[in-house]
Amino acid sequence: ETGVTQSPTHLIKTRGQQVTLRCSSQSGHNTVSWYQQALGQGPQFIFQYYREEENGRGNFPPRFSGLQFPNYSSELNVNALELDDSALYLCASVRWGDTGELFFGEGSRLTVL
Amino acid sequence: GEDVEQSLFLSVREGDSSVINCTYTDSSSTYLYWYKQEPGAGLQLLTYIFSNMDMKQDQRLTVLLNKKDKHLSLRIADTQTGDSAIYFCAETLYSSASKIIFGSGTRLSIRP
DSSP states (O other), X not given: OOSOEEEOSEEEEOTTOOEEXXXXXXXXXXXXXXXXXXXXXXXXXXXXXXXXXXXXXXXXXXXXXXEEOTTSOEEEEEOSOXXXXXXXXXXXXXXXXXXXXXXXXXOEEEEEO | OOOEEEOSEEEEETTSOEEEEEEEOOTTOOEEEEEEEOTTOOOEEEEEEEXXXXXXXXXXXXXXXXXXXXXXXXXXXXXXXXXXXXXXXXXXXXXXXXXXXXXXXXXXXXXX
16 A cells, blocks of 8 residues: 555546546655556656646646645546547655655556547 | 666566666666556555665665666566566656656566
């Protein structure tokens, strides 16, 4: 148990729809990051939130957006879903400055048909 | 640039040692990690090493870091069937907090 929880665990959407994925960070962790893991690949960094603001972003288009709330929980929103968005979406939390202890949730598996 | 490379497959006999290798390109890396992923599951942090260390040992796991060659290895002693999984090497920069660059993973299979 990492203390990082994600929901939903699985979901199916159709192309063009929108999806919201949620993450509750481990207690005391003020930084949340999101990753996309396509089948057979390593996770790819999407973005990171610290103090409710995005402060780092990977090579993902603007239709990938996020939020962080005062309790440090976070959402990942993806608009205009494409087939290639099918992947495992992982959330990780850490206390800023404590980078060694970076724990991941179990992920949300998104299938886009 | 940022890149992490590792071989795709490794097969070892049960009871032998497994050594998984990784190379990275960013000399500014501060933390280097090994994560384990079992089928259908999330990422389990196995161990990590700070860039000013050469070695870290934790029970059956030994991590070696050669900063000059930008080479990281994970040795698993007395490999068991439960060690079958994909192992990811990863690096991060301190200033990037939780932005981690992952390799493509090494699939470890155990022969009886």
